[in-house]
Amino acid sequence: MRDFLQVVTAGLMIGMIYALMASGLNLIFGVLHVLNIAHGEFMFGGAFVSWFMWNELGFHPLLTVPFAAVAMFLVGVVLQVGLIERVMKENIVVSLILLFGVSLAVQGIGIRLFSVNPRVISHYEGSFDIGGVLLAKSRLTVALAAIPVLVLVHLYLKYSKYGIATKATAQNAEIAEACGINVQRVRYVTMGLAGAMAGVAGSLTIIILPFTPQSGFSYGVIAFVVAVVGGLGSFYGSIVAAVLLGVGQNVLAWKTDQLLSDALIYLFLVAALVIRPSGLASLAKAGTR
Numbered sequence: 001m002r003d004f005l006q007v008v009t010a011g012l013m014i015g016m017i018y019a020l021m022a023s024g025l026n027l028i029f030g031v032l033h034v035l036n037i038a039h040g041e042f043m044f045g046g047a048f049v050s051w052f053m054w055n056e057l058g059f060h061p062l063l064t065v066p067f068a069a070v071a072m073f074l075v076g077v078v079l080q081v082g083l084i085e086r087v088m089k090e091n092i093v094v095s096l097i098l099l100f101g102v103s104l105a106v107q108g109i110g111i112r113l114f115s116v117n118p119r120v121i122s123h124y125e126g127s128f129d130i131g132g133v134l135l136a137k138s139r140l141t142v143a144l145a146a147i148p149v150l151v152l153v154h155l156y157l158k159y160s161k162y163g164i165a166t167k168a169t170a171q172n173a174e175i176a177e178a179c180g181i182n183v184q185r186v187r188y189v190t191m192g193l194a195g196a197m198a199g200v201a202g203s204l205t206i207i208i209l210p211f212t213p214q215s216g217f218s219y220g221v222i223a224f225v226v227a228v229v230g231g232l233g234s235f236y237g238s239i240v241a242a243v244l245l246g247v248g249q250n251v252l253a254w255k256t257d258q259l260l261s262d263a264l265i266y267l268f269l270v271a272a273l274v275i276r277p278s279g280l281a282s283l284a285k286a287g288t289r
Helices: 002-032 038-057 061-087 093-113 137-159 163-170 175-178 183-208 215-230 234-257 257-274 281-287
Strands: 127-130 133-136
Touching: 002 038, 002 133, 002 137, 002 163, 002 215, 002 234, 038 061, 038 093, 038 127, 038 183, 038 215, 061 093, 061 137, 061 183, 093 137, 093 215, 127 137, 133 137, 137 163, 137 234, 163 175, 163 183, 175 183, 183 215, 215 234, 215 257, 234 257
Parallel strands: none
Antiparallel strands: 127 133
């Protein structure tokens, strides 16, 4: 039982990383109606901003997180203003091809600058014994840092002027614009916020797992799966799906092997599409009727 609790707890911690990634991806889809294939590259950017500041400048890992968030927020805004905004009225395939090209370009530049050698911030060592359950200091630190970020985004969406405007735009951009909301500015901020969330995810992930310039794409795939399972456009559904996947992967790896655990990502997607094509978020809506 103790081992099981340890595995589940570790899965919850990984789920927080997935939640940061997928909820940002869902914000983009909900507001812009664009599937950001390059979303994982924000994560790569955040990871390597933190690694550089820790390795070259001597910053404490957690102090690098705000810098990674701000850097990726700015990158997100530039990406939206310079590229995505120009093709939003085109067929969705155009934006998919564009963002796929951006992803490949970022990976290529990353490999050129940093090589394919994995980087990791090996700052936290040892573990905490909480009621007989061993929790790695690095993973616990990451989880405790990720949760407040998700809470802050929740508060932003629920109570801030731009957060309310974001939800209004996601529901109906034309009506939102008719009500005086600057929809274009909302799109800029949304892409920036999603980039910042992915940057934080990367900044935290590199504390517990090795990262390469190609890792972002892999995490982007996971974020896509979680977003679909949670319900495309649903911020909260993606958080639930992220936790379920994180725990499921860890339990499966514990009971079988890592390869089968990785396969769960895609089985999770297939099962969700067959059982609940509209995602977990639709369950909550159904329950309120």
